[in-house]
Amino acid sequence: MNNWRRQELVALIYRLFLVFFFYQTARLLFWFFNSDLIKVNSISEYFSLAYYGTAFDTTAILYTNAVFILFSILPLTINTKKSYQKFLFYWYFITNGIAFSMNFGDIIYFRFSQARLTSAALEVGKNEDNLGKVFFNALLQHPFVFIWFIIILVVWVFLYKKVKIQENKPTNRIVYFVSSLVSLCVIATLTVGGIRGDFKHSTRPINLVDANKHVTNPQQANLVLNSVFSFLRTINTNNFKLVHYVSEDFIQKEIKPYKLYQNEVEQKPNVVIFIMESFAKEYSGAFNKNTDIKDFVSYTPFVDSLANESLIFTNAFANGRQSIHGMSSVLAGIPSLTDAFTSSPYSNQKIQSIVSVCNEMGYDTSFYHGAPNGSMGFQGFGNILGFKHYYGKNEYNNDDDFDGIWAIWDEPFFQYFAKNIGKKQPFMATLFSASSHDPFKIPEKYQNTIKPGPLQIHAPIRYTDYALKKFFETAKKQPWYNNTIFVITADHTNQIQYPEYLKTMNRFAIPILFFSPNPKYNLKGVDASFAQQIDIYPTLADLIGYNKKIRSWGRSLISGTNENYIIVNSDSIQEQMIIGNFIYTFNGKDVTGIYDKTDLALSKNLIHKKLTDEQKLGIEKVKGWYQDYMERVINRKLY
Template sequence: MKNLRGQEIFALIYRLFLVFFFYQIARLLFWIFNSDLIKVDGISEYFKLSYYGTAFDTTAILYVNAVFILLSLFPIIINTRKSYQQFLFYWYFITNGIAYAFNFGDIIYYRFSQARLTSAAIEVGKHETNLGRIFWNAVLQHPFVFIWFIVIIFAWIFLYKKMKVNEERPNNLIAYFASSVIVLCITATLVVGGIRGDFKHSTRPINLVDANKHVSNPLQGNLVLNSVFSFFRTLNTNNFKLVHFVDEKFIDKEIQPYKLYNREVEPKPNVVIFIMESFGKEYSGAFNRNTNIKDFVSYTPFLDSLANQSLIFTNAFANGRQSIHGMSSVLAGIPSLTDAFTSSPYSNQKIQSIVSVCNDMGYDTSFYHGAPNGSMGFQGFGNILGFKHYFGKTEYNKDEDFDGMWAIWDEPFFQYFAKNLGKKQPFMSTLFSASSHDPFKIPEQYKGKFKKGPLQIHEPIQYTDYALKKFFETASRQSWYQNTIFVITADHTNQIHYPEYQKAMNRFAIPILFYSPNPKYNLKGVDDRLAQQMDIYPTLADLIGYNKKIRSWGRSLLSDKDEDYIIVNSDSINEQMIIGNYIYIFNGKEVTGIYDKTDLALSKNILSKNPTPEQKLGIEKTKAWYQDYMDRVINRKLR
């Protein structure tokens, strides 16, 4: 038995079994902490999902432990020595400990991202200089997650040491090396098959979309996955690929990627766009008048009052999951799909946007964000869009107003914004707010001023709403105010309290508001049509009288043209499109789900082999939109 290395093989199997076991523990904790976001119908369904998750765990575990497996089995005679086993111990826990921490980080991060960790986090993180503070703040805010991680690691070490490998030398070196070669060949085959998720050569390796094969609700795919798999599987990937489903005539007719509006406007109005950090629809009373949520509480008194004098869209959706996605969607009409455009190899190209349109019309264009310059990737993408000026923490130049984590507090920065505008007119300026961001703090002088709600975010939402009120008080005294169109929307949603907003599609529910003190723009009323961030750019192009063709997947919300809509976003695994009366789930190749558009929870998949004529057209439109998106992004036709 010595020559067959039995105890080393059994020790390796036992040690890998521990990894599988603790990955399931991490999955269970992930679900417990996020059970309000990922609905599971009983314990039997949870066990079914965790069973299917084993395939994704296998891939992740073999990615991380490939070297450990090789070191454990490689025939170097000293394998059983105490010093070598000690070396394996440290290798095992350093590599697995780091990877395992990904799953625990996602326990917290999922509540904000609504998606498992992917390599896009690298793109976001490289623009930040405060990652250490963010990490320790997360630990302090969620100490039990950190404590559970430490307890589990100690339990893991305890169980690991239960399996001892006794030192021994092979009696027959020929048999030892021969058996080792056989074992290594078998192991290599198993590892390759495990990483691929299948032993069939004709089958592609499993990917994130495969998590949805066995779920009753698309959100459950995040429970099937683990964070190590989703991170490694998206490293160095480029899911931007040309596809061909329909001919160009179908795209021109049904997708209409170019829009033309004719409106005479003189003098040209100024434009101010507020992209409000995490300002989900859930927090505002004006946008929930018809939701019939019992005991609803609003945390935006000023926005609610402004809405009474504005044109608001109460059924609007974000086109992405992160702040930079909101910027590209609002300003350029480019949504984030499974892979974000802004972190793709194709983001650095000429892009037609409300910025380029305004530049073409002689506007002075500027972007304001109170964080350190370059944070969140805003400055880089702003340069691509063509903003003439960028104002960040550097330009503000008063560090005493810094919140210590992200940016200048909203109130002083909004005042700076109001007073700095209008030096040249007409102007188009965008402000991206910051204070309603995790860790959800407000300035010391306002402690006790705002009511606390059941969510941490409720207090800073009120603070930012107050900052917005103070902005309008200052702006109303400026000479440029009367001839200005204001747009207020959110970049994405955040913490959820009401069950209505736990529904899959409502994770993207945001406010969209157009306001002008000038009555000639007629921006008043409540519009309950479906709308999205991508509609803001063509609506503004229409409002300011840009009478040339624009490239846009959105539509002007003020046009009297009868334009079809396609609402687009992604749960990071599949694309989601609302077309007509249905919601279509698309994996890049085919439609895998159809839901009634009132089924925002995506609870009943009505996809059948014999779709209705409307569903059949919707399927073709879904594919056509995706085809046009890929063509324009990859072939650099976004201008």
């Protein structure tokens, strides 16, 4: 190889080395800012995770730099000219700068999503017209992340320029072109292998699930991964695939995808469902009486008081990670797995839900959300479910109450809700709150009266709790109030203060509350058994006296039949299921972990020990549930 090509290859290797170096720097900063969420026991364990992360970095870097590599080694006689090298410089930093910013954005985003960035963010973002405001607000709230990003880019440019290519012309064009073609073939082979993740003969490239091979705790997989990899690997992917692990008889016996309740109801009750933005269990005292958290502070005094007159579930979990996941779980009993159902190619199908059940029973059904119509994808999914009415910011029609970023403030919108529902009975109305959403603001008039807490979200939680109190004060005056069943739950969790809620499963811990002023529904007491969002739909179907079969992976929480539970959610990398006395993690093919049900941190994997009969059956149930979910979603059998 002539010297001219050698200096270009050395420069190329050096420039790619810089990308690897700064990806590891981004990983270190990601962990630094999120170390309370991702437990690493020692420096050596961190370096081990960072080492395994190199394979995922390689894929992301080679994806991003494939064109740059090609431009760098093409056998052109102008390669060493200053103008061409300047072109390479700008191409290199524009492409890598955009990709690198994903890792820094995830430093902030991870605290809310509890997962690395995936292409599902595009589905969420396409429904919003306020992304610019959200972005700049995030910069203002987390200036040090942005400062670190700028510092690293400046250092990166400085180091890039330390290795220069001297302008030269080939003296022997035959040798130049032959050596260039050889180099091109070798580098192309290495690039393809690097993009796949290894050079072994394999049926598939590495994906997000492979990060779990190298960790002792599932949350550490987010440290092995990088945001560019997780985003690119999930573009145009479809992990919805038919599988066959167990017999149909096993599914009917152990999974029981259809439920039938025979509750006789004289007068159909009205139903009001509150899906509270980010209203994690951690914030409510009524749901933490037995958690033994030292110096616990509640931020929901009204919900705590209402809980004393309600049926509450203190060990309940969300079935998804985003707001739209909460909507599908609560209303339709459809959880979100690694890939969310609501952003899949299968979401637009006929779905049995509490909405369709109520429609069938002659209810007037409506959905309320104070954001611009279409935000979060709620209106579109609401239409699929069959809501007869949708009320958003457009229908509210008073921008004086707009928070400036997301939606109408909760207090006035809750009042609008209280006064607008019930004009036709029986009715089922769902309200999705908004004010406890990032950027965690409260109305200016409450700045001096609502006390903040250690976390940014605490003041908005207090504000929304107050809005809920004012709603009930108004609702009590309405003629429909006494024959109404109220449900209060959260869409997902958010910021974490107490170590108890840093545990892997507790990051999905939410409140579930059923209340009615009518004593005949007997909605009182504290239930510590496991529950989840997808249980709400069958519970309400039971309460309102729907006596036909319903398609449900959840169970009625008031049936008294001691139905077996399968609690399901996903950390975006693999599925997590609580069955009986154990928690199972599942990658779509194999059960990768078995943990005692009290080990909510998933710290002690029992899978390598001799399996008990219960654990063997649990593994079959995991696979059977997953098989049934895929079959019903893909073959459009959700009705």
